[in-house]
Amino acid sequence: MTFQFEATLDARNFNVSLALGPGETLAVLGPNGAGKSSLLSIIAGLLRPDSGRAVIGDRTLFDLSSHKPVWEAPHSRGTALLAQEPLLFPHLSVLENVAFGPRSKGEKPAESRKVASTWLAATNTGELASRRPGQLSGGQAQRVAVARALAAGPDLLLLDEPMAALDIHAAPQMRRLLKRVLEGRNAIIITHDILDALMLADHVLIMENGHVTEAGPTREVLNRPRSRFAAGLAGLNLITGTVTAEGITTPYGDVSGTSEGQLIPEESATAVFPPSAVSVFLSPPHGSPRNTFEATITDLEPHGDHIRIRAGDLSADITPAALADLALEPGTKAYFLVKATAVTIYAA
Numbered sequence: 001m002t003f004q005f006e007a008t009l010d011a012r013n014f015n016v017s018l019a020l021g022p023g024e025t026l027a028v029l030g031p032n033g034a035g036k037s038s039l040l041s042i043i044a045g046l047l048r049p050d051s052g053r054a055v056i057g058d059r060t061l062f063d064l065s066s067h068k069p070v071w072e073a074p075h076s077r078g079t080a081l082l083a084q085e086p087l088l089f090p091h092l093s094v095l096e097n098v099a100f101g102p103r104s105k106g107e108k109p110a111e112s113r114k115v116a117s118t119w120l121a122a123t124n125t126g127e128l129a130s131r132r133p134g135q136l137s138g139g140q141a142q143r144v145a146v147a148r149a150l151a152a153g154p155d156l157l158l159l160d161e162p163m164a165a166l167d168i169h170a171a172p173q174m175r176r177l178l179k180r181v182l183e184g185r186n187a188i189i190i191t192h193d194i195l196d197a198l199m200l201a202d203h204v205l206i207m208e209n210g211h212v213t214e215a216g217p218t219r220e221v222l223n224r225p226r227s228r229f230a231a232g233l234a235g236l237n238l239i240t241g242t243v244t245a246e247g248i249t250t251p252y253g254d255v256s257g258t259s260e261g262q263l264i265p266e267e268s269a270t271a272v273f274p275p276s277a278v279s280v281f282l283s284p285p286h287g288s289p290r291n292t293f294e295a296t297i298t299d300l301e302p303h304g305d306h307i308r309i310r311a312g313d314l315s316a317d318i319t320p321a322a323l324a325d326l327a328l329e330p331g332t333k334a335y336f337l338v339k340a341t342a343v344t345i346y347a348a
């Protein structure tokens with residue numbers, strides 16, 4: 001089934017269009033307050049936009065553009081929303097919680113329980129069937145919540161940071177479960193974790209300030225980010241500038257590198273390079289005016305067996321020994337040098 005969506009909501013500066021192909025999972029990423037939860041709420045029917053339209057297959061969820069507006073109630077949209085917290089009914093057993101969806105769609109009690117048992121088995125929670133939600137761990141409760149969402153047979157599954165409230169042991173198990181159940185299923189998953197996007201989604205959509213700033217196949221967006229947010233996710237430095245004969249000219253200085261695709265002089269282009277390709281000096285390195293950026297250190301943080309040095313939007317990874325030699329600290333003025341061979345430039 002395909003899903004098409006467009007909506008605006010002025011009070012939240014929200015203006016988003018997106019589409020899913022049949023069986024496609026989309027990961028939505030973006031900074032806090034970008035409008036990710038608002039997106040899911042609008043699709044689920046919990047928040048009404050000012051204008052827009054959403055269609056699953058040939059079913060209209062809402063259409064506010066026509067003179068006879070359509071606004072389906074949340075329970076008849078064929079969408080299921082899985083929040084950060086499992087939100088199970090506390091007074092019902094696990095089995096009854098999962099049977100609730102089929103029951104409310106008119107299935108007979110025995111059939112509903114059969115469907116529920118199947119989904120409990122599929123989410124490895126069969127042995128918890130007779131427990132109450134209060135007797136479950138966070139990870140177990142979230143797996144039951146997945147079973148409950150799927151037992152309702154949704155056409156579109158909406159997941160709002162399903163791993164966020166889980167500890168480091170429960171999260172990988174949940175991720176594996178989602179990988180299994182999202183296969184070939186239309187779903188939209190909000191996440192802050194790039195690993196989730198890579199493992200669970202075919203496509204990513206980056207939202208900033210209520211708008212889509214980037215969208216495309218997950219690997220493509222990470223390999224060739226066009227927004228600073230996506231570059232940050234991919235762990236890359238990103239500098240935008242204007243194409244010149246030798247490379248690009250940017251607010252940081254002139255940058256040369258390997259160009260991917262055709263670059264047109266005077267048009268804008270993006271240079272990306274990994275922090276591991278950046279060397280840090282205390283005085284300007286000789287003979288290499290290109291790709292040298294004057295930088296004031298803002299943060300230092302451990303990054304694997306290296307130290308990540310941040311200078312505003314730029315970062316460099318250096319060894320602890322190099323850090324000791326350079327005696328860098330926030331406020332230190334330094335020079336970042338990156339070899340042209342490590343820089344990829346493409347049209348922005």
Ligand SMILES: Nc1ncnc2c1ncn2[C@@H]1O[C@H](COP(=O)(O)OP(=O)(O)OP(=O)(O)O)[C@@H](O)[C@H]1O
Pocket residue numbers: 012030031032033034035036037038039
């Ligand atoms: N109930 C509300 N009433 C009014 N404005 C709201 C409400 N909830 C969110 N907003 C505003 O809408 C915008 C988008 O918020 P939203 O929660 O959708 O972002 P988000 O990307 O999900 O953020 P986060 O990652 O922090 O959950 C923000 O400016 C926020 O302040």
